[in-house]
Amino acid sequence: MSTTTTAPAPGASEHDHLTATSPAPQPRVLLRLATAGSVDDGKSTLVGRLLHDSKSILADQLADVARVSEARGLEHVDLALLTDGLRAEREQGITIDVAYRYFATAKRSYILADCPGHVQYTRNTVTGSSTADVLVLLIDARHGVLEQTRRHLAVAALLRVPQVVVAVNKIDLVGYDRTVYEKVAAEVRAVSAGLGIEDITTIPTAALTGDNIVHTSDTMSWYHGPSLLQLLDGMLPSTDPVEGFRFPVQLVLRPQSSALDPRQIEYRGYAGQLTAGQVHVGDEVVVLPSGLSSRIAGIDLAGRQLDSAVAGQSVALRLTDDIDAPRGSLISSAADAPRPVTTLDAMVCWVAEQPLQVGSRVLLKHGSTTVKAVVDQIKGRLDLATMSPAPAQALALNDIGRISVRLAGPVMAESYLETRHGGAFVLVDPQSGWTLAAGMVRGHEAFGDSFTPPDDWQI
CATH class of the missing domain: 3.40.50.300 (P-loop containing nucleotide triphosphate hydrolases)
Structure with missing residues (x-):
């Protein structure tokens, strides 16, 4: 690839020439x-x-x-x-x-x-x-x-x-x-x-x-x-194919300082990172798990007001209605909002030294939500020699298996095949705080059409 440059005018510095003729650098x-x-x-x-x-x-x-x-x-x-x-x-x-x-x-x-x-x-x-x-x-x-x-x-x-x-x-x-x-x-x-x-x-x-x-x-x-x-x-970063948007609330912003502009005293912003899609001012939204509806009144980023935000940006959203949306809530586009669930059928990669047993009590962390959970069933593990499912009474270190988990509270989990952010979770030891497993919510077959599990592995 060749480039064409123009010599600077007499008396102009090289910096002036570049400033005048070069396009603004684009972020990588x-x-x-x-x-x-x-x-x-x-x-x-x-x-x-x-x-x-x-x-x-x-x-x-x-x-x-x-x-x-x-x-x-x-x-x-x-x-x-x-x-x-x-x-x-x-x-x-x-x-x-x-x-x-x-x-x-x-x-x-x-x-x-x-x-x-x-x-x-x-x-x-x-x-x-x-x-x-x-x-x-x-x-x-x-x-x-x-x-x-x-x-x-x-x-x-x-x-x-x-x-x-x-x-x-x-x-x-x-x-x-x-x-x-x-x-x-x-x-x-x-x-x-x-x-x-x-x-x-x-x-x-x-x-x-x-x-x-x-x-x-x-x-x-x-x-x-x-x-x-x-x-x-030549490769591009991946994006979740979600039609709407997903915004897990990490923090509620409520300035309290009397030194602030009086107009900002009543400010309520919901801070977090947009994990999928794109949000615009005026969009109709739903707050989960409460199910309350509202609209986007404003989008703030480092003191600036934006008209829209895209996946990957960390912003604060303001709503037109005074809605309780604490940490762990999900602000979602109303048309395709996920359904809160209290049971999960999932594939997990077990990463702990102690084996996973049926009845194990764990913490499940999904986005900014953490809930207590119990492992109801171990449905099998992947045999890496034959690349087919095998019966299992427990999952040991590095095993990949399928489990059923019952939750003490709702989470807004989605199929991992549809959204990596919405379908991912981790299991945590409630005593030590150590990560036990990385999990993927099942919504379809986990290993493609050629992977044919037995009947009890079907959805």
Whole structure:
């Protein structure tokens, strides 16, 4: 792509020229990215290579990594150290915690979550993938699809990650063999299809040498697709396909200071983040679970009044009627408001050490609402070897299963397939406060048309 510039007028500074002729800079689109894969598939090295080759790391960071690499007797700079920040991670050469990194290109700003590969840290992968627009799943070209690969694909299917990119990594260790790549790619597509993952792309990569990470590789003449970063730069963040809007109330704003403008003393604003859709001044709304109706009188953002707000914005809504809408309420478009429910049929990823049993008492957190709950039934778990449901009396660490939960109060939960925000929840231990499970409300089949559960798994 070429650009045309005009020389500044005589006597004008370069800054004046740019100010006069250059268009206002446009904000970069934010893309949330997560990486996953089995142990030693090269995730941290790939992330480090991505940061290094896109010039997204500082010179002192690179110097520190080079010093540590030399102290270990390595002949090359170990780029994996850029993400493995915990001391235990560096000592063992593994990723334990989710490492968040931020970088940008000319087209995108990225928040990247580098997730662990060990089975015992699958819960961290659930955390990193829960808000991702794209999941980059690594597979060692020498080993192909493993059980942990299937587990990560199942997590991606359950969490409805909109786009999945599979990097068949370490292709250099198999001599850049096209046949090996195509065999692994076919296998991963077959597993993905069985889980109902429709949008999936495969790329042959070598993170250690940088092949197809930021720039396309000259070594693999048989591959004509984009590099990983080129592919990511062309992707867009996901949005929930909700026709109206959803606004969980986090805080009620009631200024009390006498120093304020007297007109603001009676101010009542409902603060929170718009999780889906778009809201305009004058829209008819309903407040749940009370079911009271009103209209939007105003939308405030950092002292400014807006005519509208879109998903992702944190604003304060004002209503035309004096309605009680405490924290935990949901302000929704009236035409398609969700129905409050007190029982949930859900898929969960169990992330706690202690197993889940029928009758377990938990706290269920959905949006800004937290209610007491009891697990009424464990309907089964996903067998990752056969990718089919299996009977289960309990769910152990890293199990993926289906449960029924009875709630002490109503929540405005929706099908996870229709809205990731409205269909997601977490289970919390009421004593310790630790997260027990990430849950997805069922409204349709969880794993696509090719997944055929027995009768008791049907809705």
